[in-house]
Amino acid sequence: MAGVTSRAVFTKPKVELHCHLDGAIRLKTILHFAKKRKIQIPAENEDELHKLITCSKPSTLTEVLSKFSYYMPVIAGDREAIQQIAYELAEDKAKEGIVYLEARYSPHYLANCNVHPIPWGQTEGDVSPDEVVHLVNQGFQRGQCDFGIKVRSILCCIRHMEAWSLEIVELCQKYRNAGVVGIDLAGDELMDAESHPGHVQAYEMAVKCGIHRTVHAGEAGPASVVREALEIFKSERVGHGYAIISDPVLYKEILEKKIHIEACPQSSVLTGACDPDFTKHPVVTFKKDKANFSLNTDDPLIFGSTIYTDYNIAAEHMTFTEGDFMEMNLNAATSSFLCPKEKENLLNYLKRKYGMAQDVCY
Numbered sequence: 001m002a003g004v005t006s007r008a009v010f011t012k013p014k015v016e017l018h019c020h021l022d023g024a025i026r027l028k029t030i031l032h033f034a035k036k037r038k039i040q041i042p043a044e045n046e047d048e049l050h051k052l053i054t055c056s057k058p059s060t061l062t063e064v065l066s067k068f069s070y071y072m073p074v075i076a077g078d079r080e081a082i083q084q085i086a087y088e089l090a091e092d093k094a095k096e097g098i099v100y101l102e103a104r105y106s107p108h109y110l111a112n113c114n115v116h117p118i119p120w121g122q123t124e125g126d127v128s129p130d131e132v133v134h135l136v137n138q139g140f141q142r143g144q145c146d147f148g149i150k151v152r153s154i155l156c157c158i159r160h161m162e163a164w165s166l167e168i169v170e171l172c173q174k175y176r177n178a179g180v181v182g183i184d185l186a187g188d189e190l191m192d193a194e195s196h197p198g199h200v201q202a203y204e205m206a207v208k209c210g211i212h213r214t215v216h217a218g219e220a221g222p223a224s225v226v227r228e229a230l231e232i233f234k235s236e237r238v239g240h241g242y243a244i245i246s247d248p249v250l251y252k253e254i255l256e257k258k259i260h261i262e263a264c265p266q267s268s269v270l271t272g273a274c275d276p277d278f279t280k281h282p283v284v285t286f287k288k289d290k291a292n293f294s295l296n297t298d299d300p301l302i303f304g305s306t307i308y309t310d311y312n313i314a315a316e317h318m319t320f321t322e323g324d325f326m327e328m329n330l331n332a333a334t335s336s337f338l339c340p341k342e343k344e345n346l347l348n349y350l351k352r353k354y355g356m357a358q359d360v361c362y
């Protein structure tokens with residue numbers, strides 16, 4: 001497995017489509033709000049917090065997801081904290097050369113009222129999932145102005161919290177002109193979709209309302225979860241999707257339909273989804289077969305990474321060239337959930353920066 005490194009391999013403008021806002025918080029910010037809100041966490045400084053939260057060895061998705069419970073009580077239910085993590089993510093990603101980011105999160109996991117059960121053992125407060133979306137939008141909006149990055153949000157349904165899903169699609173509708181561009185389904189994908197009609201209903205409504213859809217599938221789970229994501233949830237993109245390699249019929253279909261796969265190399269090894277030998281990683285096959293995919297960080301706080309960690313892995317172990325990175329980023333832009341006009345502007349901007357003509361401003 002490659003060590004964490006921040007050496008810049010591809011310094012041109014980049015697009016990132018799969019990054020969890022709540023998996024991308026600064027250690028300093030967690031410590032700041034723990035102190036400010038007098039919330040006890042089992043770490044007193046950045047080193048201790050890093051040791052507690054960051055995975056350095058291959059583990060399991062369940063173990064990775066358990067890390068959130070150490071710090072989410074510090075951020076959830078606090079207006080200033082919620083707005084600040086969004087603002088800081090825009091800054092961090094702009095510094096990494098990301099010009100367009102789709103950040104995802106569960107509004108319910110950051111709320112402390114109008115949510116059942118109230119997450120993270122919080123006592124009831126007055127920050128609802130609806131207000132969380134408003135606060136995150138404001139944070140991103142400020143970040144966009146200050147750091148010259150475009151940020152859009154994807155709202156996550158959570159597999160084992162089916163009762164939250166209809167509200168997610170309603171929030172996607174309500175805030176579609178304020179920065180929310182899509183719906184996702186995150187969490188433990190081993191739970192069967194058909195026995196969870198709440199998610200299916202939410203996705204049906206998303207289709208009806210023209211809300212863009214992605215689903216975490218084929219990460220810890222088998223290829224059948226990816227098929228379900230495409231056929232039942234009508235997902236336009238697949239989060240992770242590594243398991244498709246094991247189902248040649250499905251894989252062929254995905255290649256033919258150019259369905260976008262949001263790959264996260266560093267994450268895939270630390271969650272135990274993929275073999276630690278990156279030379280045998282599904283992304284190597286995706287590149288060889290000219291699949292439509294992107295490279296993403298997923299949860300940089302938990303994986304101790306930046307976008308350069310994933311790009312370095314691709315360059316050092318998967319033979320990615322500058323041309324491969326450019327092509328992959330153009331695919332990401334094409335498969336983004338931006339409206340057609342903004343997508344065209346983004347593509348023209350990237351092509352110009354990549355020296356592929358097109359003299360149009362972004």
Ligand SMILES: O=c1[nH]cnc2c1ncn2[C@@H]1O[C@H](CO)[C@@H](O)[C@H]1O
Nearest residue numbers: 020022104105106156186187216299
């Ligand atoms: O790699 C992943 N697979 C599935 N779910 C994830 C992953 N990373 C984070 N989350 C889940 O998505 C929620 C919203 O951002 C997070 O709170 C976490 O529970």
